[in-house]
Amino acid sequence: MHKKPFLPSKVCMTCNKPFNWRKKWQRNWDHVRYCSERCRRQKESNQTDSYVNDTKTM
Incomplete structure (x- = not known):
């Protein structure tokens, strides 16, 4: 049995x-x-890659 079964959790914004x-x-x-x-x-x-890609298309 785990000692800390009720820890809060979140979902990573990247993965x-x-x-x-x-x-x-x-x-x-x-x-x-x-x-x-x-x-x-x-x-x-x-984020910076998408900015660079956006500026190249202009």
């Missing part, structure tokens, strides 16, 4: 996978959007 609350996020859980640093960085690069 769309569920992730659970972590102690390091306890102060800013409301602002957490990504499951990992990798997903956060990937999301930022995807």
Whole structure:
């Protein structure tokens, strides 16, 4: 049996996978959007890539 079965969870905005609350996020859980640093960085690069692609088509 798990010791912490009722932790809050969210869905990552980049990979769309569920992730659970972590102690390091306890102060800013409301602002957490990504499951990992990798997903956060990937999301930022995807936004800049789409901007570059949009400007090329103009």
